[in-house]
Amino acid sequence: MSANTICIIDDDKIYQSLTKKILLKLVPDIQILQFLDGSDALEYFKECLASKENLPSVVLLDINMPYMDGWDFLSNLETISIDFTKVNIHVVSSSIALQDMEKAKSNAHIISYITKPVKPEILKNIMEYVV
Amino acid sequence: MSFLCFLVLVIIGFIIIRQEHIIAEENEKLEMQKMLNVVERNIEQILQNSYVTTLSLSQAVDNNGQVHDFESIAKQLLNKNKNIDVVQLVPDGVIKYIYPLEGNEAALGLNLFTTAHTKHEAEQTIERNDIYFAGPLELVQGGRAVVGRLPIYKNDKFWGFSAVIVSFKNILENSGLSNFNINGYSVQLSKINPVTQKVDYFLDGPTNLENSIKETIKLSQGNWQLHLVKEKKYTILKSLYPTIILWAIFCVGSTILLYYLIKHPSELQKVIINQDQLISKNEIELQAIFDNAALGIAVVDIEKRIFIKANHQLCKMLECKLDYLEHNKVHNFVQDKDDQHFENLLLKLKKGDLNKFSATKKLISKNNTIVWVNIAVSPMWHKGEKPTSYISVIEDITEKRRSSDLLKESESRFKSLFDDSTVPLTEEDFSEVKKELEKAQITHLPSTKIYRYLKAHPDLIAQCVCKTNIIAANKEMVGLFEATCKLELIEHFKKLATTKGPHFLIKLLVTICKGEVSFSGETEIETLKGNKKEVLIKWYVVPGFEKSYKRVFVSTEDITERKNVVRELKKSHNTLIERNKRLLDFSYIISHNLRSHTSNIQTIITNLEYVESQEEQNELLDLLKNVSNSLDETIHNLNEITSIRTNVNITTELLDVHEYTEKTISVLKSKIQKEGAIVINKIKPETRILYNPAYLESILLNLISNALKYKHQDRTPEITIYTETFNGNLRLTVQDNGIGIDLKKHGDKIFGMYKTFTKRPDSKGIGLYITKNQIEVMGGHIEVQSEVNVGSIFKVFFNEC
Numbered sequence: 001m002s003a004n005t006i007c008i009i010d011d012d013k014i015y016q017s018l019t020k021k022i023l024l025k026l027v028p029d030i031q032i033l034q035f036l037d038g039s040d041a042l043e044y045f046k047e048c049l050a051s052k053e054n055l056p057s058v059v060l061l062d063i064n065m066p067y068m069d070g071w072d073f074l075s076n077l078e079t080i081s082i083d084f085t086k087v088n089i090h091v092v093s094s095s096i097a098l099q100d101m102e103k104a105k106s107n108a109h110i111i112s113y114i115t116k117p118v119k120p121e122i123l124k125n126i127m128e129y130v131v
Numbered sequence: 132m133s134f135l136c137f138l139v140l141v142i143i144g145f146i147i148i149r150q151e152h153i154i155a156e157e158n159e160k161l162e163m164q165k166m167l168n169v170v171e172r173n174i175e176q177i178l179q180n181s182y183v184t185t186l187s188l189s190q191a192v193d194n195n196g197q198v199h200d201f202e203s204i205a206k207q208l209l210n211k212n213k214n215i216d217v218v219q220l221v222p223d224g225v226i227k228y229i230y231p232l233e234g235n236e237a238a239l240g241l242n243l244f245t246t247a248h249t250k251h252e253a254e255q256t257i258e259r260n261d262i263y264f265a266g267p268l269e270l271v272q273g274g275r276a277v278v279g280r281l282p283i284y285k286n287d288k289f290w291g292f293s294a295v296i297v298s299f300k301n302i303l304e305n306s307g308l309s310n311f312n313i314n315g316y317s318v319q320l321s322k323i324n325p326v327t328q329k330v331d332y333f334l335d336g337p338t339n340l341e342n343s344i345k346e347t348i349k350l351s352q353g354n355w356q357l358h359l360v361k362e363k364k365y366t367i368l369k370s371l372y373p374t375i376i377l378w379a380i381f382c383v384g385s386t387i388l389l390y391y392l393i394k395h396p397s398e399l400q401k402v403i404i405n406q407d408q409l410i411s412k413n414e415i416e417l418q419a420i421f422d423n424a425a426l427g428i429a430v431v432d433i434e435k436r437i438f439i440k441a442n443h444q445l446c447k448m449l450e451c452k453l454d455y456l457e458h459n460k461v462h463n464f465v466q467d468k469d470d471q472h473f474e475n476l477l478l479k480l481k482k483g484d485l486n487k488f489s490a491t492k493k494l495i496s497k498n499n500t501i502v503w504v505n506i507a508v509s510p511m512w513h514k515g516e517k518p519t520s521y522i523s524v525i526e527d528i529t530e531k532r533r534s535s536d537l538l539k540e541s542e543s544r545f546k547s548l549f550d551d552s553t554v555p556l557t558e559e560d561f562s563e564v565k566k567e568l569e570k571a572q573i574t575h576l577p578s579t580k581i582y583r584y585l586k587a588h589p590d591l592i593a594q595c596v597c598k599t600n601i602i603a604a605n606k607e608m609v610g611l612f613e614a615t616c617k618l619e620l621i622e623h624f625k626k627l628a629t630t631k632g633p634h635f636l637i638k639l640l641v642t643i644c645k646g647e648v649s650f651s652g653e654t655e656i657e658t659l660k661g662n663k664k665e666v667l668i669k670w671y672v673v674p675g676f677e678k679s680y681k682r683v684f685v686s687t688e689d690i691t692e693r694k695n696v697v698r699e700l701k702k703s704h705n706t707l708i709e710r711n712k713r714l715l716d717f718s719y720i721i722s723h724n725l726r727s728h729t730s731n732i733q734t735i736i737t738n739l740e741y742v743e744s745q746e747e748q749n750e751l752l753d754l755l756k757n758v759s760n761s762l763d764e765t766i767h768n769l770n771e772i773t774s775i776r777t778n779v780n781i782t783t784e785l786l787d788v789h790e791y792t793e794k795t796i797s798v799l800k801s802k803i804q805k806e807g808a809i810v811i812n813k814i815k816p817e818t819r820i821l822y823n824p825a826y827l828e829s830i831l832l833n834l835i836s837n838a839l840k841y842k843h844q845d846r847t848p849e850i851t852i853y854t855e856t857f858n859g860n861l862r863l864t865v866q867d868n869g870i871g872i873d874l875k876k877h878g879d880k881i882f883g884m885y886k887t888f889t890k891r892p893d894s895k896g897i898g899l900y901i902t903k904n905q906i907e908v909m910g911g912h913i914e915v916q917s918e919v920n921v922g923s924i925f926k927v928f929f930n931e932c
Contacts, residue, residue, distance in 0.1 A: 014757055019734075064723055093723075094726040096726065115730075117733040
């Protein structure tokens with residue numbers, strides 16, 4: 001898998017399709033992986049590690065998901081010892097609660113906290129930084 | 132001095148005794164002389180008679196020298212003179228005639244001039260030409276005798292001798308010499324031997340006469356010496372013994388007397404000097420005391436009632452100078468001018484009915500300051516004397532009085548405070564309790580150990596409670612224990628004390644063990660009517676009784692109300708916190724859920740602005756439709772929840788839980804049949820609860836449908852519903868054998884909004900959230916027990932309030 005693989009983890013299907021649309025416009029050859037729940041994404045990450053495939057370079061992670069939320073996903077990720085320097089995790093949430101932002105800030109593996117709606121410029125920046 | 136006197140007396144005594152001795156001796160001598168004189172006279176008489184006899188006998192010789200009628204003459208003479216034993220006529224010195232011849236034959240024919248021992252005397256007789264008594268000598272014819280010879284001359288020519296022989300024995304008897312021995316005297320007759328010139332002694336008496344008291348007379352006719360010797364030399368001295376003894380006694384006695392007579396005054400003198408010194412010292416001391424005493428002292432003239440003398444302290448009390456006070460009237464310093472009590476006492480003192488008295492008086496100083504004093508008055512005259520002045524010792528008690536007033540005031544204030552206090556108060560005696568604890572020998576242990584010990588020995592606690600004594604209780608206390616009067620309370624005090632909680636009692640006993648003086652704690656008590664009350668007991672030892680615990684103040688505050696209020700408050704506080712938390716959750720959910728939709732709309736609109744084809748536009752519009760649908764659903768859900776929350780006055784009815792369960796089962800009938808599940812309603816018919824019907828329906832529906840929804844694929848779903856009574860409240864349990872929930876993973880979110888435990892598409896994460904809200908709004912709560920692959924148990928606690 002190429003370096004510019006992006007992983008979107010969010011239970012909001014509309015958000016998923018909209019973001020995919022924008023990303024494809026920005027970076028046409030981008031690989032986009034979509035997961036509706038943290039647990040699904042975690043499975044994928046585990047598989048990648050097992051097959052020694054490259055991990056996605058960018059993760060757009062939602063916090064509020066019904067089964068496994070963003071925080072659970074992150075703490076699980078820590079247990080499977082992935083190289084966080086190669087995986088840029090951005091939290092993307094509709095929550096504007098301060099406690100969520102603070103929590104994200106205190107987590108060293110989270111690069112930034114982005115509130116929805118995600119502006120194309122921000123996505124562009126994220127992608128450019130990686131590329 | 133007395134020794135000198137003794138010496139003089141001894142000397143005087145000695146002289147007197149000496150004089151007396153001499154006088155006695157003189158007397159003795161005179162007496163002896165007298166006696167000797169008598170003897171002498173007697174002897175002289177005998178000799179005289181002898182002379183007469185010899186002379187008469189010489190008449191028998193005529194001038195021719197012839198002897199006539201010798202026998203008859205001799206006979207006559209002898210008859211006349213009984214003293215004379217024998218008469219002789221000795222012509223030419225030869226004894227020729229002897230009368231009586233009988234017994235004297237041996238002398239017949241003896242020539243005196245030729246016989247040795249007579250020769251000298253015979254010759255001497257002739258020489259003297261007078262009668263001469265020779266002897267006493269041993270007679271030839273035997274016996275001892277004195278021979279008196281008278282030379283006879285015839286015609287101037289010696290013829291011979293006329294001789295008489297007087298036996299010595301005769302002389303002794305007739306002269307009275309023989310009587311002397313009887314009276315303590317002895318007689319000695321001595322003569323210088325004419326031949327030997329030595330002294331011859333003729334009597335049995337003493338021969339050594341040199342050192343003896345004696346009297347001597349000389350008998351001329353025979354050259355004899357008659358000695359009278361006092362046999363006992365010291366008789367005179369002996370007769371003086373009484374005198375000596377008496378004198379000695381007198382000497383010693385008078386010396387002693389003198390000694391004492393002399394000594395006593397000197398001792399008295401000494402004592403007087405000492406006393407003088409003491410008195411002067413005392414006087415100085417007294418003066419010092421008088422001047423510097425902390426008490427006021429005054430001497431007052433009893434008649435004039437003026438100060439004769441006063442000390443500095445009194446001046447200080449009365450705020451004036453000494454010279455102002457002295458000779459000033461006592462009246463000027465007395466506030467209460469007619470203090471009859473004091474005057475009466477003084478009158479009694481004057482009369483002698485009292486010998487001292489004391490009284491409290493109000494004085495006024497020169498500067499008009501009131502001075503309260505204690506006056507002790509004693510008279511300065513002796514009994515029977517005319518009253519002159521009295522001495523007053525004056526103590527300033529103003530300060531004391533003030534403090535005692537203050538004390539009284541504070542005491543009465545305290546009493547009224549105690550009695551009228553709105554806090555129930557008791558005064559209790561814990562001294563016996565302390566002793567009891569000391570007897571148990573636990574006071575030295577650390578507090579925790581004492582606590583444990585007491586907890587294990589409830590009998591000791593009971594014993595201690597029994598030993599607590601109540602001293603006093605106030606009205607509030609009576610009210611608190613619902614007693615009719617103090618007496619009833621005191622009577623039942625011990626019984627009431629035992630109703631206090633053991634934890635409180637132990638803590639209190641530990642406090643006593645540790646010697647602490649205050650303690651407070653909450654406990655429950657039972658009143659006399661059996662009502663339970665919660666109280667705050669504050670316990671503190673009255674200062675001064677920290678060792679004995681004899682007086683302890685105990686305030687027992689009824690905090691039942693307060694406690695209830697606090698409980699209520701706590702409850703509502705908790706409810707509020709809960710609500711607040713839920714509200715926060717809710718606002719979070721709202722903001723999050725609504726924002727996720729709005730952000731999507733925003734994104735779609737932004738994209739619509741830059742749409743490149745009709746196709747794309749349609750696509751975006753479809754998405755927008757989806758968003759509006761989900762937004763509608765979200766708002767619908769939120770509305771449902773909000774309606775539960777905002778419903779403050781929820782109507783309740785008495786509902787039959789069994790019936791409602793049956794109803795729910797019939798609602799879910801088709802689903803149950805489809806799943807092939809077994810639903811068992813174990814709730815007893817007519818199990819009733821006061822509840823909101825819609826909520827009960829919703830709760831049952833949610834829980835049973837959840838159990839059906841999360842069935843285990845490998846087995847027939849079995850759902851059991853039953854109720855129990857828990858803490859007096861009804862508890863509903865819905866148990867299934869479904870897939871279970873990993874509570875470790877989801878425990879905190881199980882009842883959260885939009886939380887699901889499966890990735891099943893029909894899990895919306897809203898059902899349990901609503902159920903929880905409904906239960907909580909009705910005052911209950913819900914708990915869950917679950918095990919993955921085994922099943923879940925949901926327990927609904929109804930009506931906790």
